[in-house]
Amino acid sequence: MTWNWNYVVESLPAIFQGMWITLGLTIACYLFAMLFGFVWTFVRRIPWRPLQMVVAFIMEFIRSTPPLVQLFFLYYAWPMVPYVGLTLDPITVAIIGLGVHFSTYIAEIYRSGIESIDKGQWEAATALNLSLKDKWTKIILPQAIPPTIPMLGNYLIIMFKEVPLTSTIGVAGMLHMANNFGSKNFAYLEPLTLVALFFLVMSYPTAVLFRKLEQKMNRRFDKSNPTGKIDKGVVT
Amino acid sequence: MAKPIAVYNDVHKSFGDVEVLKGIDLEIAPAEKVALIGPSGSGKTTIIRMLMTLEQPTSGTIVVDGQYLWHMEKNGELVPANEKHLRQVRGDIGMVFQHFNLFPHMSILENCMVAPINVKGVPKKEARERSVEMLEKVGLGDKLDDYPSQLSGGQKQRVAMARALVMRPKIMLFDEVTSALDPELVGEVLEVIRDIAKEGEMAMVLVTHEMDFARDIADRVVFLDEGRIAEQGTPEQVLENSESERLNSFLSRFRS
Numbered sequence: 001m002t003w004n005w006n007y008v009v010e011s012l013p014a015i016f017q018g019m020w021i022t023l024g025l026t027i028a029c030y031l032f033a034m035l036f037g038f039v040w041t042f043v044r045r046i047p048w049r050p051l052q053m054v055v056a057f058i059m060e061f062i063r064s065t066p067p068l069v070q071l072f073f074l075y076y077a078w079p080m081v082p083y084v085g086l087t088l089d090p091i092t093v094a095i096i097g098l099g100v101h102f103s104t105y106i107a108e109i110y111r112s113g114i115e116s117i118d119k120g121q122w123e124a125a126t127a128l129n130l131s132l133k134d135k136w137t138k139i140i141l142p143q144a145i146p147p148t149i150p151m152l153g154n155y156l157i158i159m160f161k162e163v164p165l166t167s168t169i170g171v172a173g174m175l176h177m178a179n180n181f182g183s184k185n186f187a188y189l190e191p192l193t194l195v196a197l198f199f200l201v202m203s204y205p206t207a208v209l210f211r212k213l214e215q216k217m218n219r220r221f222d223k224s225n226p227t228g229k230i231d232k233g234v235v236t
Numbered sequence: 237m238a239k240p241i242a243v244y245n246d247v248h249k250s251f252g253d254v255e256v257l258k259g260i261d262l263e264i265a266p267a268e269k270v271a272l273i274g275p276s277g278s279g280k281t282t283i284i285r286m287l288m289t290l291e292q293p294t295s296g297t298i299v300v301d302g303q304y305l306w307h308m309e310k311n312g313e314l315v316p317a318n319e320k321h322l323r324q325v326r327g328d329i330g331m332v333f334q335h336f337n338l339f340p341h342m343s344i345l346e347n348c349m350v351a352p353i354n355v356k357g358v359p360k361k362e363a364r365e366r367s368v369e370m371l372e373k374v375g376l377g378d379k380l381d382d383y384p385s386q387l388s389g390g391q392k393q394r395v396a397m398a399r400a401l402v403m404r405p406k407i408m409l410f411d412e413v414t415s416a417l418d419p420e421l422v423g424e425v426l427e428v429i430r431d432i433a434k435e436g437e438m439a440m441v442l443v444t445h446e447m448d449f450a451r452d453i454a455d456r457v458v459f460l461d462e463g464r465i466a467e468q469g470t471p472e473q474v475l476e477n478s479e480s481e482r483l484n485s486f487l488s489r490f491r492s
Contacts, residue, residue, distance in 0.1 A: 118337075120333060120335055120337035121337060121339065123288075123290050123333065123337060124333065124337035124338070124339070124396075126288070126289065126290060126326075127288050127290075127330065127331040127333075127400070128330075128350070128351035128355065128399070128400075128403065129323055129326055129327050129351065129355045129403070130350070130351060130354060130355060131323070131354070131355070132319070134350075134354045134355075138350060138354065139339055139350075142341050143339075143340065143341050
């Protein structure tokens with residue numbers, strides 16, 4: 001069997017169709033994970049020990065089970081759970097499943113960012129009598145989040161690469177489409193190579209983009225450092 | 237004495253098993269300048285941090301301008317204050333910290349504007365005018381758009397003072413504001429405090445190790461020792477004519 005360029009061209013429409021699903025799903029999962037990450041982060045800060053322990057356990061549980069198992073559970077088992085069971089369509093399962101799974105990691109990133117902020121910043125905010133909401137939105141988060149952007153970017157790429165898992169519950173993403181196309185013609189080499197290539201072509205620029213974004217964020221912190229190259233100790 | 241702006245009534249404070257303050261009774265008159273001196277660990281910083289609501293007293297009460305700070309009255313009983321009450325009372329108080337605590341992600345002007353706009357609802361234009369005026373007063377009118385990381389320690393501390401002053405507090409607290417500065421920068425900061433003190437209308441409580449400075453601007457010097465007020469009076473009484481052995485041995489460390 002040899003590489004067939006005509007076959008490559010024939011497979012493109014199907015793969016492109018799947019690509020949009022994959023991309024859209026990645027973005028939806030990521031937004032969900034970023035928002036839900038905040039929920040974990042703030043719930044864990046409620047100073048009530050039993051709640052903190054329950055939340056810590058749930059997060060650990062989600063992190064320690066494979067996302068594939070979680071997807072299968074949500075898709076096949078959840079509808080059979082009495083009273084609370086629900087039948088969800090594959091896309092919804094994918095967004096909730098992967099979103100919740102990755103939100104536990106993203107919450108950890110938020111936490112590390114928040115804890116890196118000096119206690120003096122909180123105290124100055126209190127001394128100026130800022131409301132709790134303003135302390136978070138104007139003082140703490142604008143300082144806590146930018147340094148975490150490289151890590152958040154990593155998770156976007158990791159997540160992007162996990163999205164093909166949803167093929168197993170029937171989401172017609174790029175891998176799914178390529179595989180179907182290949183099985184129709186009993187020739188997998190071209191479509192699957194294309195899929196791998198497309199993943200590379202999309203992951204790499206994203207990584208570069210996040211590096212640029214990180215530099216831009218650093219510049220906001222330190223106008224005397226116009227390149228924005230990371231120089232720890234800038235924030236005194 | 238006029239009606240005091242702040243009153244401590246038998247205030248105790250413990251951190252874990254360590255009792256840092258063992259019954260503080262202190263009254264601060266409006267516009268009075270009080271210097272708190274004492275060895276490290278004597279609790280002087282804790283006293284002003286409680287007034288700024290950064291530490292909660294273990295027992296006792298603090299009254300600010302006629303209102304309980306850490307308590308509120310409910311059906312004739314004193315109950316612990318909630319955040320809403322704290323916010324209402326602490327609006328009269330401002331503080332400058334040892335380590336400046338400027339907001340590094342905001343320009344100097346923004347540092348000064350954030351509180352008047354968001355806390356007091358001052359229109360942006362007016363907040364800007366007030367902030368510029370205050371920054372000019374502390375000698376930084378040409379640095380408005382700089383960021384804290386571009387400033388020297390002395391300049392940072394002057395911004396911190398402008399930031400607190402823009403809120404027009406009735407009491408300003410200074411927590412060892414020159415301790416983190418290089419020696420050659422101490423003067424410029426003390427100069428600004430002196431200017432503020434001269435204007436007069438605001439009460440000031442300064443935790444300081446600068447004895448000459450305390451003598452200069454304070455109406456009253458309070459010497460704290462092991463969690464108690466051991467001595468207080470005019471600067472002359474406390475810094476020059478005291479018979480207390482503890483106080484004199486403490487002071488001797490500052491005489492060259």
